[in-house]
Amino acid sequence: MEVHNIKVKFTEVYEKESDPLFRYCLMRVSDRDKAIDIVQDIFAELWKTYNTSEEIKNERAYLFTLARNKIIDWYRKKKSYSLDALLETEDTERPFDSPDEKAHPDIIFSAEAGRVLEAIEKLDPTYRDVLYLRFTEDLSPQEIASVLGSTASIVSVRITRGLEKLREQFHT
Amino acid sequence: MEDILNKGIQDIKNISLSMKEKKLIFEQVMKTPLASPYAPTRTIWSLLNMHRSFAYALGIFLIFSITGGTLAYAAEGTVPGDLLYPVKVNVTEPIRDVLATTPASKAQWDATKAVRRLNEAETLANKNKLTPEYRAEIEQNFNKNVNAFNKNIQSVATSTRVRNNIDSFFDESINEHANILQKISSHKIGGEQHEIDTLEQAVLHAHQIQSFPMGPNTKDHSFNTASSSKEIIKHPIAPRFSIQNPTHRDGEDIRSTNTIKNVQATSSEDMPDEDR
Numbered sequence: 001m002e003v004h005n006i007k008v009k010f011t012e013v014y015e016k017e018s019d020p021l022f023r024y025c026l027m028r029v030s031d032r033d034k035a036i037d038i039v040q041d042i043f044a045e046l047w048k049t050y051n052t053s054e055e056i057k058n059e060r061a062y063l064f065t066l067a068r069n070k071i072i073d074w075y076r077k078k079k080s081y082s083l084d085a086l087l088e089t090e091d092t093e094r095p096f097d098s099p100d101e102k103a104h105p106d107i108i109f110s111a112e113a114g115r116v117l118e119a120i121e122k123l124d125p126t127y128r129d130v131l132y133l134r135f136t137e138d139l140s141p142q143e144i145a146s147v148l149g150s151t152a153s154i155v156s157v158r159i160t161r162g163l164e165k166l167r168e169q170f171h172t
Numbered sequence: 173m174e175d176i177l178n179k180g181i182q183d184i185k186n187i188s189l190s191m192k193e194k195k196l197i198f199e200q201v202m203k204t205p206l207a208s209p210y211a212p213t214r215t216i217w218s219l220l221n222m223h224r225s226f227a228y229a230l231g232i233f234l235i236f237s238i239t240g241g242t243l244a245y246a247a248e249g250t251v252p253g254d255l256l257y258p259v260k261v262n263v264t265e266p267i268r269d270v271l272a273t274t275p276a277s278k279a280q281w282d283a284t285k286a287v288r289r290l291n292e293a294e295t296l297a298n299k300n301k302l303t304p305e306y307r308a309e310i311e312q313n314f315n316k317n318v319n320a321f322n323k324n325i326q327s328v329a330t331s332t333r334v335r336n337n338i339d340s341f342f343d344e345s346i347n348e349h350a351n352i353l354q355k356i357s358s359h360k361i362g363g364e365q366h367e368i369d370t371l372e373q374a375v376l377h378a379h380q381i382q383s384f385p386m387g388p389n390t391k392d393h394s395f396n397t398a399s400s401s402k403e404i405i406k407h408p409i410a411p412r413f414s415i416q417n418p419t420h421r422d423g424e425d426i427r428s429t430n431t432i433k434n435v436q437a438t439s440s441e442d443m444p445d446e447d448r
Contacts, residue, residue: 116180
């Protein structure tokens with residue numbers, strides 16, 4: 001592929017997927033700046049991949065898989081940093097970036113969105129990612145399976161059960 | 173309630189990057205350094221292309237490894253007279269000789285080799301192919317293995333269970349194969365029976381030295397393994413002797429008088445006081 005064509009294709013994908021990826025990252029890391037950093041890393045990797053002529057079969061699944069892995073890396077780094085901070089402060093002072101901070105503290109949502117996110121956070125982790133990717137980012141079960149390293153049938157079952165559990169929370 | 177859920181989802185979907193953020197990210201991504209397409213890529217193939225001699229050496233090594241491995245595997249089940257039998261006794265077994273480093277592992281391997289020889293003889297006898305030449309070859313190798321076993325087992329510490337385990341393995345295996353050879357012999361006639369009987373004598377002789385003392389002339393080879401093992405434990409450092417080809421059979425003791433004296437004398441000396 002020529003450089004010009006690569007850039008055109010990349011721009012198309014960027015326009016289409018940058019917001020969903022940003023939302024996904026923001027929901028997970030609860031920090032707008034950090035979410036922007038992760039999105040930038042993801043697209044930098046996509047740009048490199050395009051320039052090495054490697055073929056990507058499903059861009060959406062590929063990008064969300066990258067996002068998920070980068071978020072996991074971020075949590076790992078954050079955890080080790082927080083543990084170091086805890087040791088240094090010798091329990092006399094609470095570290096700034098403690099691991100038990102509440103989710104989404106700095107993001108302003110509508111009351112309904114906040115309630116949905118709160119309900120999703122209360123769910124078992126098995127259903128959390130699946131429901132989020134399905135209903136807010138409109139990923140197909142096949143794409144979600146590809147992101148989570150599972151099968152489409154398992155994802156479908158988890159969507160159905162997770163939705164039931166989510167509705168239960170809204171009815172109680 | 174369903175409305176709250178739907179509106180909440182819709183509100184989440186409306187979260188997005190600002191135009192300024194979007195533009196900034198795009199610009200940063202475009203500044204990402206990319207590997208030049210003209211930069212040499214270092215893959216195994218490029219290395220092989222650069223160093224032809226290394227490629228040839230690797231190729232030859234791979235060919236030898238694969239061919240050698242296949243040959244060695246195929247040779248494992250061969251018997252004298254087979255094309256690959258020399259590979260088994262002259263290549264793969266000596267390699268395993270080298271790999272056995274401790275006295276115990278050497279003794280165990282020698283015992284295993286002796287048993288392999290008997291297995292080969294039994295296979296040939298069952299196929300009616302145990303000719304005098306093959307019998308002589310097997311017997312020679314068997315005696316060599318038994319002698320090596322006797323030599324190596326001497327170096328294994330008597331205070332450990334390992335030695336008793338190896339002794340028991342050898343004793344029981346030899347006993348078992350002596351019985352098998354006897355059974356095969358009873359179904360044969362003429363020259364073939366003679367070959368099996370001759371080999372059986374060698375096996376019998378090895379067993380007698382191993383589980384001293386046993387009468388050599390008995391035709392009943394159903395040795396009591398338990399008593400043999402007991403004998404080993406009772407005489408943990410009983411010496412072993414080189415096997416001469418036992419050629420006599422009919423009513424004649426195949427062990428020399430000196431050998432019997434040596435065994436009796438040394439066993440008596442080595443026995444604990446309370447056992448004497």
